[in-house]
Structure formats: C-alpha cells, structure tokens
Amino acid sequence: MSDAPGLTAAQAKMREAGVSQAAIDVFSHYYGKLEAGATGLILEETIEPLTDPVHLDGVTVDDDAAKAALAKTAIVKLNGGLGTSMGMDRAKSLLPVRGKQTFLDVIVGQVQKGRATTGAPLPLVLMNSFRTRDDSLEALAEHPGLQVDGLPLDFVQNKEPKLLVDGLTPVEWPADPDLEWCPPGHGDIYTAILASGVLDALIDAGFRYASVSNSDNLGAVPNARIAGWFAASGAPYAAELCERTAADRKGGHLAVRKADGQLILRDTAQTAPDEMHFFTDEHHHPFFHTNNLWWDLEQLKAALTERGAVLGLPLIRNTKNVDPADKESPEVFQIETAMGAAIEVFEGATAIVVGRDRFLPVKTTNDLLVLRSDAYELQEDG
Numbered sequence: 252m253s254d255a256p257g258l259t260a261a262q263a264k265m266r267e268a269g270v271s272q273a274a275i276d277v278f279s280h281y282y283g284k285l286e287a288g289a290t291g292l293i294l295e296e297t298i299e300p301l302t303d304p305v306h307l308d309g310v311t312v313d314d315d316a317a318k319a320a321l322a323k324t325a326i327v328k329l330n331g332g333l334g335t336s337m338g339m340d341r342a343k344s345l346l347p348v349r350g351k352q353t354f355l356d357v358i359v360g361q362v363q364k365g366r367a368t369t370g371a372p373l374p375l376v377l378m379n380s381f382r383t384r385d386d387s388l389e390a391l392a393e394h395p396g397l398q399v400d401g402l403p404l405d406f407v408q409n410k411e412p413k414l415l416v417d418g419l420t421p422v423e424w425p426a427d428p429d430l431e432w433c434p435p436g437h438g439d440i441y442t443a444i445l446a447s448g449v450l451d452a453l454i455d456a457g458f459r460y461a462s463v464s465n466s467d468n469l470g471a472v473p474n475a476r477i478a479g480w481f482a483a484s485g486a487p488y489a490a491e492l493c494e495r496t497a498a499d500r501k502g503g504h505l506a507v508r509k510a511d512g513q514l515i516l517r518d519t520a521q522t523a524p525d526e527m528h529f530f531t532d533e534h535h536h537p538f539f540h541t542n543n544l545w546w547d548l549e550q551l552k553a554a555l556t557e558r559g560a561v562l563g564l565p566l567i568r569n570t571k572n573v574d575p576a577d578k579e580s581p582e583v584f585q586i587e588t589a590m591g592a593a594i595e596v597f598e599g600a601t602a603i604v605v606g607r608d609r610f611l612p613v614k615t616t617n618d619l620l621v622l623r624s625d626a627y628e629l630q631e632d633g
Contacts, residue, residue, distance in 0.1 A: 255282075255286055255419065256420070257282075257286075257414065257418060257419040257420040257421070258279060258282045258283075258286075258419075260420055260421050261278065261282065261411070261412045261414070261420075261421045262275055262278075262279065264412050264421050265278065265411065265412065268410070268432075270409055270410065270411070271409065271442075271446040272446075273442050273445060273446040273560035274409035274411070274435070274439070274442050274443070274446060276559065276560060276561060277435070277439075277442050277560060277561050278411050278435065278586065280561045280563075281566050281586045281588070282414075282419070282586065284566050285414070285419065285566065285568060285584060285586060286419060289566050289568070290566075290568055291520065291521050291565055291566040291567050291568050292521055292522065292523050293506075293515070293517045293521045293522065293565070294523065294526065295526045295529045297508065297509055297510070298506040298507060298508055298509060298515065298517070299506060299507045299509055300506060300507070300535055300536050300537065301504075301505045301506055301507055301514065301536070301537075301538055301602070302537065304492060304505075304538060304602045304603065304604050305601070305602070305603045305604065306603070306604040307476065307477065307480065307603055307604065307605050307606070308606075310480050310603075312476050312479040312480050312483070313479065314475075316479045316482065316483065317475040317476050317478060317479030317480075318369055318370070318371070318475055318479075319479075319482075320460065320475070320478035320479045320481065320482035320483075321365070321369055321371045321373070321473065321474075321475040321478040321479070322369070322370070322371040322372070323457065323458055323459040323460055323482075324371065324373065324458065324459075324460040324461065324462055324473070324478050325373070325374045325375075325376060325402075325453050325458045325460070325461045325462070325548075326362055326373055326374065326375045326376070326461075326462050326473060327376050327377075327378065327440075327444075327461050327462070327463040327464075328344075328358060328375070328376070328377050328378070328463075328464060328465070328466040329377075329378050329437050329440065329463070329464070329465045329466060329542075329590070330342060330344050330355075330377040330378060330379050330380075330383055330387055330405075330466040331378060331379060331380030331382075331383055331408045331434060331437070332344075332380075332383070332466075332467070333382060333383065334346050341383070341386045342355075342379075342382075342383035342386050342387050343466070343467055343613075344358070344383075344387065344466040344467065345386060345387070345390060346613075348469070353390065354466055354467060354469065354613075355387065355390050355391065355466070356390075356394075357469055358375070358466060358469070359375065359391070359394045359397060361469075361472045361473060362375050362397075362473060363394075363397075365472070365473035369473075369475055371473070371475075372399045372400070373399075373473055374398075374399035374400070374402045374453070374456075374458070375397060375399075375404065376402070376403065376404060376405060376406065376449060376453075377391075377404060377405040377406075377466070378405070378406055378407075378408055378437075378440050378443060378444070379405045379406070379407050379408065380407065380408045380410075380434055381407060381408075381410060384405060384407055387405070388404060388405060391404055399456075400456055402449075402452055402453065402456055403447075403449055403452065406443055406444055406447035406449045407443065407447070408434050408435075408437075408439050408440070408443050409434070409435055409439050409442060409443055409446075410432045410433065410434060410435070411432065411433060411434075411435050411586065412431060412432060412433075413430075413431060413432065413433050413571075413573055413583040413584070413585055414583055414584045414585075414586070415581055415582075415583055415584075416570065416581075416582040416583060416584055417581075417582075419584070422573050422581060422583050424573050424574065424580075426574075427574070430573055430574055431573070433585045434587075435586060435587055435588065436567060436587030436588045436589060436590075437542075437589065437590040438564045438587065438588025438589050438590050438592060438593070439588070440463070440590050441551070441555060441560075441562050441564075441590075441593065442560050445552075445555050445560055446560070450548060450551065450552055450555075451552070453548055454548050454549060454552060458548060459482075459547065459548055459549060460478060460481060460482065460545060460546065460547060460548060461544075461545070461546040461548055462474070462477075462478065462543070462544075462545055463543070463544040463545070463546060463590070464541075464542060464543045464544070465542055465612065467612055467613045468541070468542070468543070468610060468611055468612045468613075469611050469613075470607075470608055470609040470610050470611035471491075471541075471543045471609055471610075472609075474609075477491070477545065477603070477605070478545075480603065481545045481547075484601060485599070486547070486597075486599050486600060486601045487546070487547045487550035487551065487554070487597040487598075487599055487600060488544065488545065488546055488547070488550075488551075488593060488594060488597040488600040488601075489544065489545040489600065489601045489602060489603060490505065490516075490540055490541075490543070490544055490545075490591055490594055490600075490601075490602045490603075491541045491543035491544070491545075491602070491603060491604075491605045491609060491610075492505060492538040492539065492540060492541060492602050492603065492604045492605070493538065493539055493541055493604065493605060493606075493607055493609070493610050494537060494538060494604065494607075495533035495536065495537050495538055495539045496533060497533060499533060499539045500530075500531035500532075500533060501519060501531070502539040502540065503516050503517060503518040503519070503539065503540045503589070503591065504516075504517060504530070504536040504538060504539050504540060505517075505538060505540055505594070505602055506536065508595070513595050514594050514595060514600060514601075514602060515565075515592070515594065515595040516540055516589060516591045516592045516594055516595070517530070518567065518589055520567045520568075520569060520587075521565065521567060538602075538604060540591050541605070541609065541610045542590065542591055543605075543609060543610070544590065544591065544593075550597070554596070554597065562593060562596050563596055564588040564589065564592045564593060564596065565588065565589075565592050565595070566586065566587075566588065567586075567587040567588060567589060568584055568585075568586065568587075569584065569585040569586075569587055570582060570583070570584060570585075571583055571585060
C-alpha cells in the first residue's frame with residue numbers, strides 16, 4: 252500500500268468523518284492505482300463485442316421454481332442520487348411521477364403487488380447517501396407493513412475525499428466543505444452492504460438472492476421468472492442487458508476481454524476519446540447494460556470475505572472541478588467504481604437479455620415528462 256502523504260491525509264480525514272475501515276481500505280487500494288498512473292481506460296483492441304448472450308424469451312423456467320427463487324429474493328434499490336438536475340435538492344426518488352405518487356411510492360407499490368401475487372416476502376432495502384437518507388426513510392414510514400422481519404430498510408453509501416489533480420492530496424474548500432467529499436460511485440454498494448451488516452442480516456434471515464437496480468428505473472419490478480432462471484444458473488452474479496438502439500449510445504456495454512474470455516463492463520469514462528466511435532456504435536456493441544443486477548448473496552459474502560472487502564473493481568478516474576458550478580475552481584480526481592463492473596470479478600458471472608420494459612430510467616426532465624405522459628400507464632401497483 253502507498254505511504255504517500257496524500258493518502259495518509261485522506262485516511263485521517265475519512266476516519267475523522269466516521270467512514271468505515273472497509274471503505275478506507277477500498278479507497279486506499281484505488282489511491283495506489285491512481286498514484287501509479289492508472290487511468291481506468293479499456294482499449295478497443297483488448298476486447299471483443301458480446302454477440303450471443305442468453306435471451307430471457309428463449310429460456311424455460313418452471314413456475315414453482317420461479318416462485319421459490321423469488322421467495323428468497325431481496326429487492327435492493329440504489330437511492331443515493333439527488334434531483335438537482337430537475338430543480339430538487341432532495342432524493343431524486345421523491346420526485347412525483349403521477350399526481351402525488353413519487354418514485355419511492357411506485358417502488359413500494361410494485362413490491363407490495365409482488366408480495367400479494369406470489370406470497371414472497373420481498374424485503375425492500377435502499378442504498379441511501381448521507382444526503383438522501385433522512386427524507387427517504389421519512390417517506391417509507393408512510394407505508395406501514397413495508398419492513399420485513401425487522402430487516403433494515405436501508406444502508407448508507409460511503410463517502411471519500413476528492414483529490415487535487417496536482418499532488419493527489421485531499422482538497423480543502425472552506426466555502427462549502429461538503430464539496431470536499433464525493434461518493435465512490437455505485438460500486439461502493441458492495442463495501443457498504445457488507446460493512447453495514449445488511450448483507451449478513453439478509454443471509455441470516457434466509458434470503459439467498461438480491462435483485463438490484465436504480466430507484467429511477469421503474470421498469471425493474473420484482474420478477475419471478477428471472478429469479479428462477481438466475482437460481483437455476485448457479486451463477487454468483489448476473490446482469491440484465493437490452494438490445495441497443497441509437498438512443499442508447501451513451502450507456503455502458505458488456506464486452507469479452509480477449510486475454511481471458513471474461514465478461515467485462517465498459518462505461519464512457521473508461522473509453523479513450525479517440526475510440527468513442529466504437530463505444531457508441533450500437534451495431535458493433537449491440538447490447539447495453541441496464542444496471543439491473545442479480546446477486547447470489549452467499550457467494551457475494553464469500554468473495555468479499557476472501558478479499559478483505561476489496562473486490563478489485565476496475566478504477567474509474569473522473570476529473571472534475573471541486574465546485575461543479577465553478578469551472579475556475581481547482582481540478583480534482585474522484586475515484587469511482589461501477590456496480591456493474593463486478594461481472595469481471597466473479598468466476599461464472601453471466602448476463603441475460605430482457606425486454607425493454609425492464610429499462611425505464613429517468614435521467615432528465617424530458618424523461619420525467621415522458622413518464623408522466625399517457626405514453627405509460629401507471630397502475631395502482633406501479
């Protein structure tokens with residue numbers, strides 16, 4: 252591990268802020284890579300397109316096996332994002348979708364519908380950030396009976412210091428000290444769910460699988476058929492994919508690493524500027540990553556325990572201004588990882604192509620307006 256003064260200062264800052272030791276260890280791992288000059292880029296010459304994944308339409312799943320698998324499945328939602336781009340300084344999931352119904356209300360409705368129709372307990376667990384937790388838990392409190400067997404309704408994403416590009420030391424920004432910190436990307440979900448005790452709590456309560464997705468994707472409803480397929484596969488991890496169109500050119504795609512035949516995820520931040528024409532070619536890389544994942548919780552726990560909470564996800568080095576609204580403010584590196592990149596660290600990880608109805612993300616005000624329009628029908632259960 253690096254003994255650079257910048258890392259020592261960052262570790263001390265994290266300890267003072269109460270960040271878990273597991274998160275500090277993960278940050279330290281990536282600091283060493285950053286210090287060594289890692290960029291996180293995945294060059295086109297090192298990968299091949301994924302062209303023949305399994306399609307959900309083509310698999311046979313026994314109904315009883317599907318219900319049994321869903322009965323052992325927890326629903327985990329990434330809920331750390333703010334609705335700032337839509338004029339809201341609270342959790343994005345608290346934006347109204349239809350009338351007074353928010354994203355969270357719809358998600359709860361989907362879970363409750365799944366419980367009523369299948370008998371599965373379907374515990375709902377949010378990964379909040381320190382800026383979304385209080386409001387989100389307050390909103391969930393309006394839904395009595397949601398909590399299952401005393402399981403927690405959330406765990407909190409970690410935070411880490413932004414690092415000055417010049418020197419790799421933690422930035423100081425007295426004008427707004429909150430801007431000295433950033434989330435470590437949604438790849439932090441693995442560290443956070445372990446360190447919080449939620450992973451152990453789910454396993455101890457008898458849950459074997461997790462269906463994981465973004466809270467702004469209302470298409471990712473509890474699905475017994477996919478749960479049954481995943482359980483039968485024996486895989487530790489699976490990603491849902493959709494067929495790419497011209498509208499999906501910015502989304503990350505899966506590929507096959509030439510060196511070892513391993514499935515990997517490549518995002519825009521991992522693509523060299525002069526290779527973006529490969530990345531955005533929906534015919535060359537025909538399937539995009541929805542960020543809907545399936546985990547085998549026992550295999551996830553084993554991997555995290557074996558590796559000391561450091562899964563070894565690929566580094567994403569994001570260069571930004573410490574104050575995003577001030578382009579004259581100092582440039583900083585934000586060390587990030589992607590949740591979906593875990594596909595390359597699990598031997599036997601797989602992927603499945605699902606229908607477009609499982610991918611309805613809301614990233615812009617225009618997306619929200621479309622969801623609010625009569626292009627979509629919102630039923631009582633979401």
